[in-house]
Amino acid sequence: xxxxxxxxxxxxxxxxxxxxxxxxxxxxxxxxxxxxxxxxxxxxxxxxxxxxxxxxxxxxxxxxxxxxxxxxxxxxxxxxxxxxxxxxxxxxxxxxxxxxxxxxxxxxxxxxxxxxxxxxxxxxxxxxxxxxxxxxxxxxxxxxxxxxxxxxxxxxxxxxxxxxxxxxxxxxxxxxxxxxxxxxxxxxxxxxxxxxxxxxxxxxxxxxxxxxxxxxxxxxxxxxxxxxxxxxxxxxxxxxxxxxxxxxxxxxxxxxxxxxxxxxxxxxxxxxxxxxxxxxxxxxxxxxxxxxxxxxxxxxxxxxxxxxxxxxxxxxxxxxxxxxxxxxxxxxxxxxxxxxxxxxxxxxxxxxxxxxxxxxxxxxxxxx
Numbered sequence: 456x457x458x459x460x461x462x463x464x465x466x467x468x469x470x471x472x473x474x475x476x477x478x479x480x481x482x483x484x485x486x487x488x489x490x491x492x493x494x495x496x497x498x499x500x501x502x503x504x505x506x507x508x509x510x511x512x513x514x515x516x517x518x519x520x521x522x523x524x525x526x527x528x529x530x531x532x533x534x535x536x537x538x539x540x541x542x543x544x545x546x547x548x549x550x551x552x553x554x555x556x557x558x559x560x561x562x563x564x565x566x567x568x569x570x571x572x573x574x575x576x577x578x579x580x581x582x583x584x585x586x587x588x589x590x591x592x593x594x595x596x597x598x599x600x601x602x603x604x605x606x607x608x609x610x611x612x613x614x615x616x617x618x619x620x621x622x623x624x625x626x627x628x629x630x631x632x633x634x635x636x637x638x639x640x641x642x643x644x645x646x647x648x649x650x651x652x653x654x655x656x657x658x659x660x661x662x663x664x665x666x667x668x669x670x671x672x673x674x675x676x677x678x679x680x681x682x683x684x685x686x687x688x689x690x691x692x693x694x695x696x697x698x699x700x701x702x703x704x705x706x707x708x709x710x711x712x713x714x715x716x717x718x719x720x721x722x723x724x725x726x727x728x729x730x731x732x733x734x735x736x737x738x739x740x741x742x743x744x745x746x747x748x749x750x751x752x753x754x755x756x757x758x759x760x761x762x763x764x765x766x767x768x769x770x771x772x773x774x775x776x777x778x779x780x781x782x783x784x785x786x787x788x789x790x791x792x793x794x795x796x797x798x799x800x801x802x803x804x805x806x807x808x809x810x811x812x813x814x815x816x817x818x819x820x821x822x823x
Contacts, residue, residue, distance in 0.1 A: 460544030460811055462486045465537070467530070467550035468493040469500050469508075473655070474634055474728045475569045478612070479549035480504050481635045481796065482567065485803045486547065491539055493530055493552055509537055524591055531555055531598060545810050554602040561818060563810040566606040567632070570616050570725040572599070576623050577723060599624075607813060608806050613726045615747040630806065635799035636731055638792055640704075643737035643784045644712040649675040650741075650772060651714035653707065653729045654721070656682030661720040661743075666692045668768040676718070679710060711736040716758070716775055720768065724748050734758075734791035737784030741771050755780060757787045 466479035469492045480501050483490045489505040494516055500506040510516075510533050518525045534555035540546055547565045548554055551572055558564050574582050575595040582588040609629045611617035617629040650669075654660040662678065666688055669676045676696045678688070689698055702710070711717065717733035717740045724746035731751065733740055740758035742748040752758040758780070761771040782790070792798075 460814070461542055462488050462545045462547065462807065463491060463540055463543035464488045464547045464549065465491045465540060465553040465556065466493075467552040469495040469506065471496070471655075472499055474726065475550055476500070477728070478567065478569070478634045481799065482547055482549060482803055485800050486807060488547075491537070493534065507539060509533070509539060527552075527595065544814065545807060547807075548606075551599075554599070554605070556605075558605055561814070563608075563814045564606045565608045565610065565806055565810055567610045567612070568616055568620055569612050571619050571623050573723075575599070577619060596623075608810055610806060613747045614750055616725050630802070632799060632802045632806070633731075633794045634726055634728055635796035636728065636735055636791075636794040638735040638788075638795045641708055641732060641735040641737075641788070642712050643788060644709075645715075645737070645777075645784060647713035648715050649677050649713075650716055650718050651677045651679070651710050651733075651738075652718045652720075653679035653702070653710070654682070656680050656684045656688060658684060659722045661722055662688055663691070664763075664765050664768060665718050665720050666696050667765045668772060669693055669696050670769075672769065672773055674772055677710060677714075679707060707732075708736070711738055714738050715777065716741050718768070718772070719743065719748055720763075721746065721748065727751060731791060731794045734787055735794065737788040739777060739780055739782075739787060741768070741775060743768075753790075756782045757790060 464479060464483045466476065469476055479490060483504055489507055490500060491507050491509055493510050495506060495508040515529045530552040534552050535557050537556055540556060543562060545563045549567045550569060554566060572595055575592045579592050582592060603624050609620060609626050610632050611620055611629050612634055614631055617631050620626050620629050652665055654662055656662055670693045677699055678696060679699045679702045681701045711733050717730055717738050719727060719730045719740055719742045726747050730740045730742060734757055740752050742752040742758055742760055743763050744760045745763060749760060752760050754760045759771050761767045
């Protein structure tokens with residue numbers, strides 16, 4: 456990356472280790488920047504990343520935890536003017552909240568979008584019958600319109616999110632850069648006959664439907680991950696469903712490698728790192744025909760698609776036979792190379808170089 460400009464990376468918040476934070480960390484590694492975050496919990500950001508928590512108000516943190524509306528209001532005001540970012544020549548924004556930052560004349564903005572705000576856009580119909588949520592979503596849409604002119608380069612984490620950016624914000628020139636996966640760390644070892652799912656156990660991941668689908672059948676399901684829904688899921692689960700809790704990277708790779716198939720049922724998933732890791736392990740995915748999953752899974756090749764519903768999922772599990780897929784484990788893993796970290800790094804570097812070139816052409820040779 457041949458640029459002498461100062462590059463900084465800003466991410467919404469680092470309260471838990473979700474996929475968006477993993478992406479932001481890797482961007483920071485690529486460009487050699489510390490990571491600036493709104494709020495940060497201890498020991499959440501990776502050890503090799505230097506991070507700065509921008510908004511250290513205890514009151515705001517507590518209120519933000521209690522209400523997403525208050526959090527968005529705080530971020531709307533606080534992110535607009537962040538002195539720590541003023542000296543950046545190129546600012547890479549990860550997530551929606553840094554989008555409130557108002558850039559200076561000479562700053563170039565690269566915006567990496569994990570998804571436009573859910574409640575304001577693609578999930579609005581789920582909340583639009585509630586008058587308070589309807590007002591909130593309408594206000595959010597109105598406020599976000601003012602940030603649309605700021606970015607010089609738009610990046611989406613999937614084709615689905617690129618379509619949302621075009622549909623909701625009118626941006627046609629959007630690059631797709633998949634989240635980074637160290638595909639070389641995953642391996643093929645098909646010596647078990649269980650089904651596997653891995654997730655942060657919360658409502659929109661729809662793990663309850665997966666668990667219910669194993670009721671009354673002889674197949675075994677292993678569930679990896681932790682989260683607020685874990686206790687309720689364990690109470691309702693049949694005996695052929697086992698909860699493994701939080702898994703180390705080694706344990707995760709082992710289960711992904713040995714599983715007969717990975718089951719994924721999230722609601723309107725933006726990308727889906729866990730199914731991508733399964734594919735890198737040569738493991739087919741039984742995925743819901745929804746969100747990016749219906750693009751990620753090529754029906755009959757690297758897995759099976761089913762229409763949402765417990766019965767439909769149960770039927771897919773009972774009838775699943777890897778020998779009926781057109782691709783074997785090696786072909787599935789080879790196709791997953793599209794998600795390789797090396798590709799992510801190349802495409803982020805290219806975006807930075809393009810932003811640098813555009814900035815130089817606007818400012819002139821005296822301001823490289």
